[in-house]
Amino acid sequence: MSPLLDVNDLVVRFSTVAGRVHAVNSASFSVDRGETLGVVGESGCGKSVTVLSVVGLIQQPPGEIVSGEVLYEGRDLLQLSEQEMSQIRGRDIAMVFQDPMSSLNPVLTIGRQISETMTVHLGMSREEARARAIELLDVMGIPEPAERYDDYPHQFSGGMRQRVMIASALACSPSLLIADEPTTALDVTIQAQLIDLVRDLRDRLDMAIIWITHNLAVVAELADRVCVMYAGFIVEEADVFDLFAEPLHPYTLSLLKSVPRIDQVIDEELFAVPGSPPDCLWLPRGCPFVPRCRFAVRRCHQEAPPLREVGPAHRAACWVDVGTGRER
Amino acid sequence: MIDTERTDHVWQEDRGQRSFTPAQMAFRRFVRHKMALVGAGLLIALILYVSAGSLFYSEENANYVDLRARLSPPSWEHPFGTDLAGRDLLARTIYGGQISVIIGLLAVVVSVVVGVLIGAVAGFYGGWVDAVLMRFTEAVFNIPQLFLLIVLAKFFAEGVPTFEILGRTFSGSVVIIIVVIGLTSWMYLARIVRSNFLSLKEQDFVKAARCTGARDLAIITGHILPNTMAPIIVSATLQVANAILAEAYISFLGMGVQPPTATWGNMLNEAYNHLEGAPWMWFFPGTLILVIVLAINFLGDGLRDALDPHSLAQAD
Amino acid sequence: MTRYVIRRLLQAIPLLLLVSLMLFVLASNLGDPLASFGGVRRRLPAKDRERLTKKLGLDKPIPVQYLIWLVGNDWMEIDADGDGVPDERGTRRGVLRGDFGTSFTEKRPAIEIIWQRIPNTLLLMGTSEVVVIVLSLVIGIYSATRQYSVVDSIVTTLSFVGYSMPIFWLALMLIYIFGVNFRRWGLPYFPVVGMYDLEVGRTFGQVLWHMVLPVASLSIVSVASYSRYVRSQMLEVINQDYIRTARAKGLPRQMILFGHALKNAALPLVTIIGMDLPLLLGGSVVTEAIFGWPGMGRLYFKATNKADIPVIMGILVIISVLVVLFQIATDVVYAFLDPRIRYD
Numbered sequence: 001m002s003p004l005l006d007v008n009d010l011v012v013r014f015s016t017v018a019g020r021v022h023a024v025n026s027a028s029f030s031v032d033r034g035e036t037l038g039v040v041g042e043s044g045c046g047k048s049v050t051v052l053s054v055v056g057l058i059q060q061p062p063g064e065i066v067s068g069e070v071l072y073e074g075r076d077l078l079q080l081s082e083q084e085m086s087q088i089r090g091r092d093i094a095m096v097f098q099d100p101m102s103s104l105n106p107v108l109t110i111g112r113q114i115s116e117t118m119t120v121h122l123g124m125s126r127e128e129a130r131a132r133a134i135e136l137l138d139v140m141g142i143p144e145p146a147e148r149y150d151d152y153p154h155q156f157s158g159g160m161r162q163r164v165m166i167a168s169a170l171a172c173s174p175s176l177l178i179a180d181e182p183t184t185a186l187d188v189t190i191q192a193q194l195i196d197l198v199r200d201l202r203d204r205l206d207m208a209i210i211w212i213t214h215n216l217a218v219v220a221e222l223a224d225r226v227c228v229m230y231a232g233f234i235v236e237e238a239d240v241f242d243l244f245a246e247p248l249h250p251y252t253l254s255l256l257k258s259v260p261r262i263d264q265v266i267d268e269e270l271f272a273v274p275g276s277p278p279d280c281l282w283l284p285r286g287c288p289f290v291p292r293c294r295f296a297v298r299r300c301h302q303e304a305p306p307l308r309e310v311g312p313a314h315r316a317a318c319w320v321d322v323g324t325g326r327e328r
Numbered sequence: 329m330i331d332t333e334r335t336d337h338v339w340q341e342d343r344g345q346r347s348f349t350p351a352q353m354a355f356r357r358f359v360r361h362k363m364a365l366v367g368a369g370l371l372i373a374l375i376l377y378v379s380a381g382s383l384f385y386s387e388e389n390a391n392y393v394d395l396r397a398r399l400s401p402p403s404w405e406h407p408f409g410t411d412l413a414g415r416d417l418l419a420r421t422i423y424g425g426q427i428s429v430i431i432g433l434l435a436v437v438v439s440v441v442v443g444v445l446i447g448a449v450a451g452f453y454g455g456w457v458d459a460v461l462m463r464f465t466e467a468v469f470n471i472p473q474l475f476l477l478i479v480l481a482k483f484f485a486e487g488v489p490t491f492e493i494l495g496r497t498f499s500g501s502v503v504i505i506i507v508v509i510g511l512t513s514w515m516y517l518a519r520i521v522r523s524n525f526l527s528l529k530e531q532d533f534v535k536a537a538r539c540t541g542a543r544d545l546a547i548i549t550g551h552i553l554p555n556t557m558a559p560i561i562v563s564a565t566l567q568v569a570n571a572i573l574a575e576a577y578i579s580f581l582g583m584g585v586q587p588p589t590a591t592w593g594n595m596l597n598e599a600y601n602h603l604e605g606a607p608w609m610w611f612f613p614g615t616l617i618l619v620i621v622l623a624i625n626f627l628g629d630g631l632r633d634a635l636d637p638h639s640l641a642q643a644d
Numbered sequence: 645m646t647r648y649v650i651r652r653l654l655q656a657i658p659l660l661l662l663v664s665l666m667l668f669v670l671a672s673n674l675g676d677p678l679a680s681f682g683g684v685r686r687r688l689p690a691k692d693r694e695r696l697t698k699k700l701g702l703d704k705p706i707p708v709q710y711l712i713w714l715v716g717n718d719w720m721e722i723d724a725d726g727d728g729v730p731d732e733r734g735t736r737r738g739v740l741r742g743d744f745g746t747s748f749t750e751k752r753p754a755i756e757i758i759w760q761r762i763p764n765t766l767l768l769m770g771t772s773e774v775v776v777i778v779l780s781l782v783i784g785i786y787s788a789t790r791q792y793s794v795v796d797s798i799v800t801t802l803s804f805v806g807y808s809m810p811i812f813w814l815a816l817m818l819i820y821i822f823g824v825n826f827r828r829w830g831l832p833y834f835p836v837v838g839m840y841d842l843e844v845g846r847t848f849g850q851v852l853w854h855m856v857l858p859v860a861s862l863s864i865v866s867v868a869s870y871s872r873y874v875r876s877q878m879l880e881v882i883n884q885d886y887i888r889t890a891r892a893k894g895l896p897r898q899m900i901l902f903g904h905a906l907k908n909a910a911l912p913l914v915t916i917i918g919m920d921l922p923l924l925l926g927g928s929v930v931t932e933a934i935f936g937w938p939g940m941g942r943l944y945f946k947a948t949n950k951a952d953i954p955v956i957m958g959i960l961v962i963i964s965v966l967v968v969l970f971q972i973a974t975d976v977v978y979a980f981l982d983p984r985i986r987y988d
Binding site for chain 3: 363463464466467468469470471472473474475478479482483569573576577580581582583596600607610614615617618621622625626629
């Protein structure tokens with residue numbers, strides 16, 4: 001069965017005052033129907049730009065989708081007109097963003113913001129949309145949904161606002177939900193509630209999800225498969241269990257190692273990946289992770305490794321076998 | 329850490345670039361603004377016109393009365409025409425321009441000094457000092473500037489006699505106008521400086537300075553003020569335009585700089601009665617005012633974008 | 645929200661008092677109040693000066709003079725014949741009750757003269773304000789949605805030119821082109837003086853026709869600057885996260901622009917317009933002077949030329965109060981429109 005979303009060799013750049021930023025470098029990944037793909041990486045590694053390019057929300061200029069294709073149910077979204085794209089957005093592919101306070105329009109009621117997708121995409125009347133929106137609010141666990149329909153975003157707490165965002169995203173029952181760090185700005189407990197909520201909804205709606213986060217624990221709970229990104233490159237892609245059990249890219253290894261464990265001995269220093277993420281104005285000649293990698297061999301300095309199969313349904317962009325420390 | 333020597337790369341089409349200092353970034357932002365560059369160019373041209381122009385026309389030329397040539401339209405001999413008393417308008421615009429520009433600049437000096445002083449004290453000390461100063465600022469702000477200008481200029485204009493600097497005579501009203509415009513335009517800047525001070529004084533670097541025993545004045549001038557320079561510069565630049573306009577308004581009404589000292593504004597006052605018959609009398613000085621204000625506005629806009637990129641008006 | 649309104653009104657009181665104090669200080673220094681007595685050329689003999697000083701209450705301490713200026717002296721006894729002993733009740737009712745004294749030039753209460761002129765100025769300024777709001781919104785939105793296009797560049801440049809123009813230059817140009825030259829060229833031309841043709845009388849049509857050029861002069865400069873403001877606000881709003889959300893929902897462009905963006909962008913415009921009143925009033929002085937429009941601005945100009953202090957002070961006080969009240973009004977409107985403040 002062909003995947004729901006199939007991204008091939010996406011390259012995105014930005015022109016800034018300081019120069020050109022290579023935000024996404026030849027990214028390729030896919031998502032099947034009903035599957036949850038987790039995308040992890042540090043801030044600034046290109047995760048958001050990648051998914052924003054998928055739904056065509058990158059401003060061009062100053063951005064530029066240089067090449068690549070984004071196949072959704074077989075159609076290349078990059079070739080669609082804005083008109084056609086806007087029919088897909090909100091209806092087939094929905095997005096939830098990181099900061100619910102700034103992502104909701106402060107001068108419109110939340111009810112209106114949930115209903116509008118339904119009136120626009122599904123042709124519902126105001127009353128029908130309102131009824132359905134109130135249902136959604138109820139499902140999201142917002143008390144007194146009928147009264148709260150007419151409230152404004154500033155009258156809700158952070159966690160509730162994010163639920164409102166999710167409600168408006170799910171209003172038209174999309175096949176693909178893209179969530180860009182939706183819980184990063186929230187308390188851990190709220191985060192846990194939201195994740196439970198999403199898991200429940202996903203199962204009920206048979207919805208595919210791309211969930212971006214820099215928190216590995218969240219990935220472990222939600223994702224079926226995981227992509228690891230670094231400096232605009234996808235460096236590893238695997239089934240979630242395989243990734244955690246046997247990471248095959250040095251960056252993934254370091255990430256996992258830097259998560260503190262409860263059973264850690266107290267006087268051991270916490271591990272942090274040495275060095276700092278690269279300035280994407282620069283594209284070094286070889287592998288982007290070289291300066292921080294303890295497995296680097298000569299080839300790594302000269303030639304950037306492509307993302308290729310190194311195990312069953314497991315891809316990594318590395319010349320070295322991290323198990324043995326030797327070149328493959 | 330990163331291999332800075334090797335710059336060619338299979339994916340990369342452009343060479344890598346160094347990162348820039350804040351000053352360089354500001355300059356790059358400024359230069360991106362075509363209009364700001366045009367403004368800067370116009371301004372330089374105008375300054376040259378009013379200053380270097382005096383090499384071609386002496387002040388005598390500007391004041392030379394030739395009743396036979398009165399009210400004549402532009403010609404080769406008098407490219408801008410002549411006025412009521414037969415004086416060459418081109419020469420008068422040169423000398424008038426000098427006064428207008430000087431008034432603009434000096435008035436801004438006055439208003440910046442007052443504004444920064446009040447804003448800094450209010451923002452730094454806070455509390456009731458701030459409350460009182462801000463009420464005062466608001467009160468003055470609420471009285472329309474032109475009304476205040478008119479009444480102050482009219483009633484206090486006799487204060488200063490004509491004086492001489494560098495061999496040239498100036499009407500005493502010039503000083504009055506400078507002071508009056510300065511004293512009625514500081515409010516906006518005071519507010520900006522005050523809010524900057526209020527937020528900056530809470531910053532850690534101020535606390536650190538206090539820990540090393542720095543006294544208030546040193547903190548204000550050495551630490552906080554340099555960080556407020558950007559809005560002060562932008563505001564001061566735009567204020568020059570406003571000051572030139574204010575002088576033009578009040579001189580046009582006949583209450584500003586008094587003859588024989590010419591300014592672009594009072595040349596328009598003379599021209600008012602000859603609207604139909606001698607349009608060149610008001611057209612040239614008026615257009616010059618327009619051009620210089622325009623140039624300053626372009627420049628100020630570019631400066632604002634370069635130095636203060638997060639402020640409201642983002643030009644293209 | 646009612647709390648907000650009450651709070652604003654209360655805040656205004658110390659402000660108004662401060663303004664009145666400053667104006668009083670100004671009023672006291674505008675020249676020798678005794679100069680208008682005793683004729684133009686003669687100075688009064690010392691005895692008469694002393695008598696008048698006592699009569700006018702000028703020997704009292706300043707705070708008392710301020711008080712009298714503010715609330716009048718008809719509730720107390722003053723020294724009417726200047727002999728040092730209070731004997732009669734005063735006649736002044738004070739600024740708070742609209743008594744600014746008698747005009748030096750027209751020998752009528754200043755307030756009467758001013759009151760006659762206020763409606764004319766309000767008519768001119770009110771119309772200009774409406775024109776400004778409508779045009780700024782239209783032009784600002786139009787150029788914001790076409791950022792980087794040729795039209796946008798032209799509009800932006802024209803806006804810069806527009807608000808760099810001195811109003812009187814613009815007025816003179818308009819008069820020259822539309823008043824003088826149109827007539828010369830036999831085209832329908834606009835009148836350039838006064839509010840209506842004396843022969844025809846004060847009809848609606850006449851006033852409207854006469855208003856065109858003055859309103860144009862007053863508004864063009866403001867439209868130029870506010871349309872830029874609207875444009876930059878729209879651009880800023882368009883870059884906000886919630887607009888990105890709206891686009892991610894696939895909403896049609898018109899809906900995003902007018903349903904989501906505009907309300908956020910237009911809100912600060914309300915405040916800006918509130919702050920604009922002082923400038924508009926200043927502009928009206930010049931405009932009325934040029935077009936001979938019988939309003940408050942022209943009256944102020946004439947009064948200043950004739951050193952008619954009661955009228956001058958009357959106008960100053962009235963416009964300052966107007967400015968403060970107008971700002972309160974716009975703040976209240978803003979609070980009403982912004983749900984974050986309305987439902988607090």
